[in-house]
Amino acid sequence: MDKFIVSARKYRPQTFDTVVGQAHITTTLKNAIRNNQLAHAFLFCGPRGVGKTTCARILAKTINCENLQPDGEACNECHSCKSFNDGISLNIHELDAASNNSVDDIRSLVEQVRFAPQAGKYKVYIVDEVHMLSASAFNAFLKTLEEPPPYAIFILATTEKHKILPTILSRCQIFDFKRITGNDTVEHLQEIADKEEIKADKAALQVIAQKSEGCMRDALSILDKIVSFTNGEVTYQNTLEHLNILDHDYYFRLLEHLLQQDLAAAMLLYDEINKKGFEGDMVLNGFAEFIRNILVCKDVKAAALLDVVEGMQEKYTSVAKATGLSFLVSALNILNEAEINYKMARNKRLHVEMALIKLNFLQQAIELSTDNGTVIKKKRLDGPVAYKIKNINPLQVKAAATDAKPATQQSSRLYIQEEVQPETKPATKPKANTATATVAAKLPVNGAQSAAAATARPAVGKVSLLETLRAKIGDQYNIEEIKEAEALELNKLQDTWNQYGLKMEEQQKHSSANTFKLAKLNIETDNFFTVVVHAITQQRFIEQEKMLLADFVQQAFNNRSITFKVLVEQGEEEEVPANLVLNSRQRFEKMAERYPLLRDLRDKLRLELDY
Numbered sequence: 001m002d003k004f005i006v007s008a009r010k011y012r013p014q015t016f017d018t019v020v021g022q023a024h025i026t027t028t029l030k031n032a033i034r035n036n037q038l039a040h041a042f043l044f045c046g047p048r049g050v051g052k053t054t055c056a057r058i059l060a061k062t063i064n065c066e067n068l069q070p071d072g073e074a075c076n077e078c079h080s081c082k083s084f085n086d087g088i089s090l091n092i093h094e095l096d097a098a099s100n101n102s103v104d105d106i107r108s109l110v111e112q113v114r115f116a117p118q119a120g121k122y123k124v125y126i127v128d129e130v131h132m133l134s135a136s137a138f139n140a141f142l143k144t145l146e147e148p149p150p151y152a153i154f155i156l157a158t159t160e161k162h163k164i165l166p167t168i169l170s171r172c173q174i175f176d177f178k179r180i181t182g183n184d185t186v187e188h189l190q191e192i193a194d195k196e197e198i199k200a201d202k203a204a205l206q207v208i209a210q211k212s213e214g215c216m217r218d219a220l221s222i223l224d225k226i227v228s229f230t231n232g233e234v235t236y237q238n239t240l241e242h243l244n245i246l247d248h249d250y251y252f253r254l255l256e257h258l259l260q261q262d263l264a265a266a267m268l269l270y271d272e273i274n275k276k277g278f279e280g281d282m283v284l285n286g287f288a289e290f291i292r293n294i295l296v297c298k299d300v301k302a303a304a305l306l307d308v309v310e311g312m313q314e315k316y317t318s319v320a321k322a323t324g325l326s327f328l329v330s331a332l333n334i335l336n337e338a339e340i341n342y343k344m345a346r347n348k349r350l351h352v353e354m355a356l357i358k359l360n361f362l363q364q365a366i367e368l369s370t371d372n373g374t375v376i377k378k379k380r381l382d383g384p385v386a387y388k389i390k391n392i393n394p395l396q397v398k399a400a401a402t403d404a405k406p407a408t409q410q411s412s413r414l415y416i417q418e419e420v421q422p423e424t425k426p427a428t429k430p431k432a433n434t435a436t437a438t439v440a441a442k443l444p445v446n447g448a449q450s451a452a453a454a455t456a457r458p459a460v461g462k463v464s465l466l467e468t469l470r471a472k473i474g475d476q477y478n479i480e481e482i483k484e485a486e487a488l489e490l491n492k493l494q495d496t497w498n499q500y501g502l503k504m505e506e507q508q509k510h511s512s513a514n515t516f517k518l519a520k521l522n523i524e525t526d527n528f529f530t531v532v533v534h535a536i537t538q539q540r541f542i543e544q545e546k547m548l549l550a551d552f553v554q555q556a557f558n559n560r561s562i563t564f565k566v567l568v569e570q571g572e573e574e575e576v577p578a579n580l581v582l583n584s585r586q587r588f589e590k591m592a593e594r595y596p597l598l599r600d601l602r603d604k605l606r607l608e609l610d611y
Contacts (some may be wrong), residue, residue, distance in 0.1 A: 181216025
């Protein structure tokens with residue numbers, strides 16, 4: 001029985017033309033060899049499994065070929081090429097920097113560079129995973145890398161270019177490898193399947209290419225596993241089963257249930273998916289990717305971004321036409337939030353089901369927030385929001401036209417609050433015009449005629465979300481009074497301050513009450529004042545009551561934006577009580593008073609203390 005060799009090794013490219021998906025690099029290297037313009041150091045960087053080490057080996061073999069072909073390829077027939085293919089070439093040295101990353105390993109490499117090749121023109125040193133070298137090893141390598149002997153060529157390979165020192169990067173010719181596209185991966189897998197006489201569906205190879213994410217080595221490893229699993233027949237279904245991938249048919253069914261707002265069917269479908277062994281985060285991620293593909297299909301120009309198996313494009317396009325754009329964008333937002341919070345959820349299944357419940361009622365929420373096919377935004381209130389209201393008797397619109405008595409003049413405003421009444425209740429109040437009233441409209445009270453004029457005022461600008469809801473549901477209103485916020489006034493502020501001091505005395509806090517009596521108030525702006533005290537202890541007494549005090553003043557002026565700050569009046573330094581925390585300077589002064597030699601020591605040594 002022959003020894004099995006994995007496809008990644010068995011079908012490893014041996015010439016530049018057989019390298020998959022890196023034509024921009026192979027063409028450059030072949031032209032450099034033909035024109036004899038080889039650099040002394042190369043850096044191959046890019047993702048894993050895209051051909052960095054393979055291209056390094058092909059380059060090392062080609063530059064030592066004795067019968068170089070006109071197209072820049074090796075002949076594979078001369079002694080140098082055969083020894084390379086057999087793995088016995090003495091001109092090619094490979095070093096794994098992941099396990100040989102010390103200074104001694106690099107020094108031994110530098111010692112080998114001193115000796116010229118016995119056969120061939122160049123000695124090639126391939127250093128794989130070069131970013132794993134230590135900083136000392138990089139520094140030991142710098143001089144040799146900058147000015148190597150004419151027969152030495154270094155090829156460095158890495159997956160993490162940002163970890164390499166800039167001094168190393170500046171000494172190398174850098175080649176950036178890209179991920180292999182899905183089409184190139186499928187074509188290469190099909191060639192290998194034909195050579196191995198394997199029956200492989202194109203849809204199955206496309207799934208393998210998507211799963212490998214541009215890494216050819218991963219794609220070949222997956223193909224080997226599936227061939228062993230299916231005994232030489234690679235189909236779409238057994239590929240999905242082996243790779244534990246959820247079929248898109250489940251997502252199409254789930255989307256259909258959600259659009260029909262059939263919550264029971266959606267929950268049963270998720271239960272079926274869960275019983276198949278698929279975790280909740282995989283379902284959320286897969287469904288989010290599915291919604292993204294549907295969203296991409298909404299625009300013909302973006303349809304090229306659709307990455308699905310062949311034959312599914314038409315189904316995605318048809319579903320995209322029947323699905324609203326608002327639903328897709330909102331669904332993506334819900335799924336993204338659910339996926340982010342999935343790890344923190346204690347009940348994983350309930351977390352996913354909550355996301356499905358939100359998606360199920362999403363269509364209904366969108367319908368309520370639209371008017372004639374256009375989305376209506378919530379109305380912003382720029383003015384202050386009332387925090388205290390007072391009920392007053394509702395105004396009769398009919399009586400307003402006949403009653404000639406003017407209402408009492410006052411500086412209050414009206415607050416219209418939405419109140420939906422049951423349909424069975426007899427209508428004793430006239431219904432307000434739903435196209436003109438707003439939830440937080442502020443109107444001056446100038447009698448019943450002003451209120452009637454306010455309800456009859458025509459709409460200005462766009463229709464708000466709440467107005468649309470009123471038009472669909474119907475509503476009635478109560479007119480309630482709120483107070484106007486007052487600016488700071490010194491006499492009233494001083495009275496309020498004294499009242500709070502009396503409260504402190506009633507609570508047996510005599511020290512704090514005395515502090516309030518001695519404090520001096522200064523109004524800086526309409527909403528800000530300062531409190532000046534004589535000592536730090538007084539400042540801390542007031543700071544302890546700051547939250548309750550601020551609330552007391554705000555209630556007195558009906559103004560929640562009022563703030564204040566406690567300042568200490570400059571004067572002679574006070575003696576800080578022992579129960580308060582001392583700063584560094586105060587601690588030193590205390591120690592110096594007790595031990596005078598400590599101050600003399602500081603002066604004689606000319607110490608500058610950092611307090």
